[in-house]
Amino acid sequence: xxxxxxxxxxxxxxxxxxxxxxxxxxxxxxxxxxxxxxxxxxxxxxxxxxxxxxxxxxxxxxxxxxxxxxxxxxxxxxxxxxxxxxxxxxxxxxxxxxxxxxxxxxxxxxxxxxxxxxxxxxxxxxxxxxxxxxxxxxxxxxxxxxxxxxxxxxxxxxxxxxxxxxxxxxxxxxxxxxxxxxxxxxxxxxxxxxxxxxxxxxxxxxxxxxxxxxxxxxxxxxxxxxxxxxxxxxxxxxxxxxxxxxxxxxxxxxxxxxxxxxxxxxxxxxxxxxxxxxxxxxxxxxxxxxxxxxxxxxxxxxxxxxxxxxxxxxxxxxxxxxxxxxxxxxxxxxxxxxxxxxxxxxxxxxxxxxxxxxxxxxxxxxxxxxxxxxxx
Amino acid sequence: xxxxxxxxxxxxxxxxxxxxxxxxxxxxxxxxxxxxxxxxxxxxxxxxxxxxxxxxxxxxxxxxxxxxxxxxxxxxxxxxxxxxxxxxxxxxxxxxxxxxxxxxxxxxxxxxxxxxxxxxxxxxxxxxxxxxxxxxxxxxxxxxxxxxxxxxxxxxxxxxxxxxxxxxxxxxxxxxxxxxxxxxxxxxxxxxxxxxxxxxxxxxxxxxxxxxxxxxxxxxxxxxxxxxxxxxxxxxxxxxxxxxxxxxxxxxxxxxxxxxxxxxxxxxxxxxxxxxxxxxxxxxxxxxxxxxxxxxxxxxxxxxxxxxxxxxxxxxxxxxxxxxxxxxxxxxxxxxxxxxxxxxxxxxxxxxxxxxxxxxxxxxxxxxxxxxxxxx
Numbered sequence: 128x129x130x131x132x133x134x135x136x137x138x139x140x141x142x143x144x145x146x147x148x149x150x151x152x153x154x155x156x157x158x159x160x161x162x163x164x165x166x167x168x169x170x171x172x173x174x175x176x177x178x179x180x181x182x183x184x185x186x187x188x189x190x191x192x193x194x195x196x197x198x199x200x201x202x203x204x205x206x207x208x209x210x211x212x213x214x215x216x217x218x219x220x221x222x223x224x225x226x227x228x229x230x231x232x233x234x235x236x237x238x239x240x241x242x243x244x245x246x247x248x249x250x251x252x253x254x255x256x257x258x259x260x261x262x263x264x265x266x267x268x269x270x271x272x273x274x275x276x277x278x279x280x281x282x283x284x285x286x287x288x289x290x291x292x293x294x295x296x297x298x299x300x301x302x303x304x305x306x307x308x309x310x311x312x313x314x315x316x317x318x319x320x321x322x323x324x325x326x327x328x329x330x331x332x333x334x335x336x337x338x339x340x341x342x343x344x345x346x347x348x349x350x351x352x353x354x355x356x357x358x359x360x361x362x363x364x365x366x367x368x369x370x371x372x373x374x375x376x377x378x379x380x381x382x383x384x385x386x387x388x389x390x391x392x393x394x395x396x397x398x399x400x401x402x403x404x405x406x407x408x409x410x411x412x413x414x415x416x417x418x419x420x421x422x423x424x425x426x427x428x429x430x431x432x433x434x435x436x437x438x439x440x441x442x443x444x445x446x447x448x449x450x451x452x453x454x455x456x457x458x459x460x461x462x463x464x465x466x467x468x469x470x471x472x473x474x475x476x477x478x479x480x481x482x483x484x485x486x487x488x489x490x491x492x493x494x495x496x497x498x499x500x501x502x503x
Numbered sequence: 504x505x506x507x508x509x510x511x512x513x514x515x516x517x518x519x520x521x522x523x524x525x526x527x528x529x530x531x532x533x534x535x536x537x538x539x540x541x542x543x544x545x546x547x548x549x550x551x552x553x554x555x556x557x558x559x560x561x562x563x564x565x566x567x568x569x570x571x572x573x574x575x576x577x578x579x580x581x582x583x584x585x586x587x588x589x590x591x592x593x594x595x596x597x598x599x600x601x602x603x604x605x606x607x608x609x610x611x612x613x614x615x616x617x618x619x620x621x622x623x624x625x626x627x628x629x630x631x632x633x634x635x636x637x638x639x640x641x642x643x644x645x646x647x648x649x650x651x652x653x654x655x656x657x658x659x660x661x662x663x664x665x666x667x668x669x670x671x672x673x674x675x676x677x678x679x680x681x682x683x684x685x686x687x688x689x690x691x692x693x694x695x696x697x698x699x700x701x702x703x704x705x706x707x708x709x710x711x712x713x714x715x716x717x718x719x720x721x722x723x724x725x726x727x728x729x730x731x732x733x734x735x736x737x738x739x740x741x742x743x744x745x746x747x748x749x750x751x752x753x754x755x756x757x758x759x760x761x762x763x764x765x766x767x768x769x770x771x772x773x774x775x776x777x778x779x780x781x782x783x784x785x786x787x788x789x790x791x792x793x794x795x796x797x798x799x800x801x802x803x804x805x806x807x808x809x810x811x812x813x814x815x816x817x818x819x820x821x822x823x824x825x826x827x828x829x830x831x832x833x834x835x836x837x838x839x840x841x842x843x844x845x846x847x848x849x850x851x852x853x854x855x856x857x858x859x860x861x862x863x864x865x866x867x868x869x870x871x872x873x874x875x876x877x878x879x
Contacts, residue, residue, distance in 0.1 A: 164827075164831045164833065165824070165827060165828075165831070165833075166828055166831075166833045166834075166835045168833065168834055168835070169834040169835065169838075170835070170838075171816070171835055171838060171839065172819075173815060173819075190831075194827065194830060194831050195802070195823075195827045195830075195831075199802060199803055199823065199827070202803050202805070203803075203805055203821075203823065203824075208805075209805075209821075209823070209824055209827075210824055211819055211820055211821075211824065426571070426575060427575055427578050427579075429578070429579055429584075429585075439549060440547070443548075443549075443587055444587055445579075445585075445587075447571075447575065447579065447585070448541070448579075448585055448586055448587065451540075451541060451570065451571045451575070451585075452541075452542055454570060454571075455540045455541070455542075455566075455570050455571075457540065457541075457542045457544065458542075458544055458545040458834060458837055458838070459542045459544070459545065459546070459547055461834055462545075462546075462547060462834070462838065463547065
């Protein structure tokens with residue numbers, strides 16, 4: 128994996144770059160649609176490339192381990208071949224899901240014991256096990272196994288949690304280095320900064336992570352309930368202590384304005400379920416503001432969903448039709464809303480990149496943010 | 504509307520034709536995907552044209568009247584514009600749904616009183632009202648309001664039901680002739696033959712319907728629980744007494760082999776929810792036979808869903824991946840299965856047409872039917 132910084136914004140820490148993997152080059156800053164269990168919910172892979180213009184998607188280790196399982200993934204020749212996706216993939220390590228989804232989870236030095244949310248079967252995720260699973264999945268970028276410290280956390284808990292994440296990181300790196308990719312292309316391991324909202328912990332964690340000289344680095348444990356201002360403050364601090372010549376990935380963030388603000392702090396990669404999950408609930412992010420498409424006011428609005436978007440969905444179907452599909456409970460509603468929102472997110476980061484290259488990112492961002500937050 | 508008979512099979516009553524509407528020409532025999540409430544479930548309109556190659560789709564008067572309602576449809580400029588579909592549309596009259604879906608329905612000479620299955624509101628569907636609604640919807644082909652006689656029916660009930668359908672038909676035609684299309688293109692009204700499984704009633708009904716000299720004629724009240732042999736016998740009798748120079752539409756039929764058998768009896772048009780509904784339950788019709796894709800045997804079958812189909816879904820995704828999507832409860836499963844099955848139905852009627860033109864339809868049909876019924 129190679130990361131090339133193409134441009135830096137003169138008035139912020141925003142950067143434009145090129146991240147090259149064996150499955151192709153990603154233009155950063157980038158948003159990565161979430162394909163939890165081998166599918167970005169409600170769309171197919173051709174729609175992801177052609178309409179959404181996704182450059183990289185996410186998979187989730189916890190979900191893929193439970194279904195279809197590593198045996199089937201290995202028999203298929205890895206996740207790319209299994210799902211028919213030849214662009215880059217990143218897999219989340221599953222730490223977050225073990226604590227948010229599974230039952231009877233128990234944190235130990237060895238790893239996390241948990242019961243499947245599907246059938247109650249018992250499993251242990253250790254750093255070594257999670258590396259092995261991610262070898263079987265075969266993502267281009269694999270994440271270290273961490274504890275995503277909940278918010279709020281007492282200082283002592285946050286410190287112990289961070290230290291555990293650091294010890295697990297060392298084991299992840301050791302095991303990853305001892306194993307080989309299974310499918311003939313290379314994989315990169317990204318460590319994760321934790322430390323809750325405590326500046327000294329975050330600084331220590333970012334410095335520890337930086338000392339690993341990984342191909343890229345992630346910031347975890349943000350956008351978990353803390354105020355936005357605090358997220359930005361902690362993210363800025365992490366970016367400051369993470370290497371400038373490596374991509375920075377802010378996990379699980381966020382709203383369109385969160386993304387622009389964090390780009391200005393030096394973040395290069397984002398993922399979030401918001402565009403798909405909120406889309407499925409009828410919330411649309413558009414170039415004129417936020418729409419609740421189920422609202423009666425759209426019932427006879429025959430204007431396009433968003434003519435500003437270059438895809439054959441947002442500039443083909445009307446708001447009135449999409450509202451009708453939601454009210455009638457049609458599956459097509461979910462498909463259209465998901466494609467629209469993801470397309471909007473991808474266009475947003477693409478425009479952000481263009482403005483970084485032009486040198487007017489900061490001014491553009493200040494103009495965009497009130498627009499993005501407008502409720503129509 | 505014009506119907507041109509292009510070829511007749513020398514060894515059966517199968518015909519190939521061209522049905523020209525103001526929204527384009529349909530090659531018959533044809534299968535029409537069902538888009539009940541303005542959406543063929545789980546796919547978008549581009550997928551319907553590009554992958555499925557649908558030439559005409561169905562809408563349903565009962566559903567569209569309740570949601571979004573005629574006011575919104577008229578404001579949109581009709582169903583075609585509302586849903587973004589510029590090929591032909593046929594609307595079912597709603598008689599079937601009133602009796603299968605609504606509550607507290609009551610049949611009177613005037614029409615059918617019923618309560619909405621959505622909110623319990625009370626409505627009257629009369630022949631005149633149903634013609635008005637179908638003017639508002641603006642389908643190219645609109646159906647007469649009938650009572651779909653349930654099976655089995657006593658002779659007396661079937662006779663009275665048929666006579667009511669005939670009286671309603673006269674009112675439909677009268678009212679339709681007194682009103683104008685709303686959107687600048689023409690609409691054709693198809694009457695429906697009823698008479699249950701009684702030969703004399705079916706003959707009388709077909710003769711009555713034929714005497715109306717409509718642009719096309721439909722056969723209703725079949726595939727409602729009667730044995731297949733009886734369906735074919737009644738269908739053959741109806742075809743015999745319906746005009747040869749007008750298209751014949753067999754409503755709500757059926758399995759792939761039902762379609763081939765009825766084509767050989769002289770039917771030109773079909774619709775059925777089977778490809779989409781069964782698809783959503785994991786039942787796939789393929790060129791090698793029927794698959795229950797949820798079955799464990801497909802878990803590691805990485806072969807394509809159906810390489811014999813010319814679309815970018817069936818010959819792109821594997822059986823193992825589609826099974827995984829079903830087991831994991833992903834929306835994409837429904838999209839893929841629906842596109843696949845509809846594409847299979849459309850390819851089947853397209854091949855049937857080619858064989859009619861070649862003159863070897865009957866031989867081909869005999870070879871195909873055992874294959875279509877095979878359970879893999």
